Amino acid sequence: MQKKQNSTSVIWFRNNLRIQDNTSLFKAIHHHEKTIAVYFFDPKYFEIDTFGFKKTEKFRAKFLIETIADLKRNLANLNITLLTYFKSPEEELPKICEQFTVETIYTQKEWTDEEIKTNSLLKRVLQNVKFVEDFDQFLYHPNSVSKDFSNIPDVFTTFKKGIEKKVTIESEISVSKLAETNLIDTKTAIPTLKDLGFEDFQTNRNSAFPFRGGETEALKRLDYYLFETKKVSVYKNTRNGLVGIDYSTKFSPWLANGSLSAKTIYWKIKQFEKEFGSNESTYWVIFELIWRDYFKFISLKYGYKIFKIEGILDVSYHWNNNSKAVNSWIEGKTKDDFVNANMIELKETGWMSNRGRQNVASYFAKELLLDWRIGAAYFESILLDYDVHSNYGNWMYVSGVGNDPRDRKFNTQFQAQNYDGNYKFRNLWLEKTLF
Structure with missing residues (x-):
């Protein structure tokens, strides 16, 4: 593959914070003589959302800082400089492109609303810079699955059977080290938790996810x-x-x-x-x-329908918006001890099991009849593993406005008996002292 002489590329990292199996990294290195990497701690993701939650709470913020520190080290081993900013991409990326005469920006393909808005603003300002966006967060590459996403089946089993039969999973992509001359002198700092608006904290000793980011x-x-x-x-x-x-x-x-x-x-x-x-x-x-x-x-x-109260089914239910009931759920003070234990675990650690998530979401939407988007927004705020598509997809599914053809309601007490019959989990989180 021929590198373009005297050309500089930027890898704009988003939710692809790795050097192994990274399409943007591979293309930037192989098409250009010089490559710079950049990551933005975008302030809008640390603001309060319409439901009153910080979009990114302390658990994911700390995990992200650890991830970026690790990415910076791994890129340095490839002789690539990672620039980091606690600023929006639309504010800083045009300056970087001007300073280094950037020809092409390589980034992960995004399609949800906030990311599209950011892209549009940038493309309007950077009309002479080429954007190369790649789907890089899938197991099955979208281009191999369908030429028209409106044909994606609404039932998971149909989808699974179709792709397992017809679509092959691509090989991983690897990259090789660049010459030291690729490094640049510009130095930037990774923001601290305090910079992002949080106090430092210790991981809860009972956490089921005590691991570092990166x-x-x-x-x-x-x-x-x-x-x-x-x-x-x-x-x-x-x-x-x-x-x-x-x-x-x-x-x-x-x-x-x-x-x-x-x-x-x-x-x-x-x-x-x-x-x-x-x-x-x-x-x-x-x-x-x-x-x-x-x-x-x-x-x-x-598209945007995954964020709408009627969901992808366009069904209208009567949803309550009782802040007292929402707070009782968040604080683990409902009438249901299994729901409470799971919610306290989440509040204290940023983690909850899959079994727990299904139960607390079902209780929120089907028992308390609360607007499911509030529950989804709280999960978005606090979960270590928040993923926009899985989060809103699962909440719609459990709330009866998504992909569950059976529209089930979880019997939380039966579930507690089944999965926590010995009270080990509930005793762990419902004790008065957590530390």
Whole structure:
């Protein structure tokens, strides 16, 4: 591949915070003589939303800072400088492009409302700079799945059967080190938690996710869960657990900010199956990745409708908007002890199990009949592994305005008996002293 002489490219990192299997990084390095990387801690993601929650709370903020520090080190090992700003891209990117005579910006393809607005503002200002955007957060590449996203099935099983039969998963992409001359002198600082408006804090000793952010930690966890402990071979039996670090993969926070790619997980599982054999559990991790893809495809199909109260089904229910009931749910002070334990875990750690999420969301929307978007906004604020498509897709699903054809309501007490019959989880989080 021929590099363009005397040309400079910028890799604008978003939710693709890794050097392994990164299309934007690969293209920037291979098409241009000089490459600079940039990441923005965009102030709008630390503001208060329409429902009164900070869009990014302290747990994900800290995880993000750790992730960017790791990305900076990993890029430096490739002789690429990462510039970091606590400013909006539209404020700072034009200055960078002018200072370094940037020809092309490489970035991850985004399609939800806020990201599209940012892109439009930038493209209006940077008319002489080329934008190259790539879908880089999927297991199955969208271009291989459909030429028309309106054809994406509304039932998950139909979607899954179709892609598993017809679509192949692409290989991972790797990059090689650049010459030291690629480094630039410009120095910028990664903002601290205090800069972002938070006090520093210690991870709760009972947290089921005590891990640090960044690609290095993500790959360590992947190796641990697959090859070191072989926990992956019993995943299907343990995945509905509630206590401890190993009942599930815990890959989701790294997947959410893109410090780990779905393809990397897939090909590592394939390697594991080759060495130690496949079973229902090894497949089930891939099955969960397909679910993750599915909500992204539903978002591509329906656009802004995933944020509307009627959801993708255009159904009108009577939703309550009782702030006292919302606060009781957030604080873990409802009439339901299983819901309360899960909500306290979330408030104290930024983490909740998949089983817990389904129960508390169902209780919020189907028992309290509260506007599901408030619950989704709270999750967006506080979850370590917030992913816009999975979050809103799952909330619609549980609330009866999304992709669940059965429109079920969880019996939370039956679920508690089934998954926490010995009260181990509830006792852990409903004790008066958490530290």
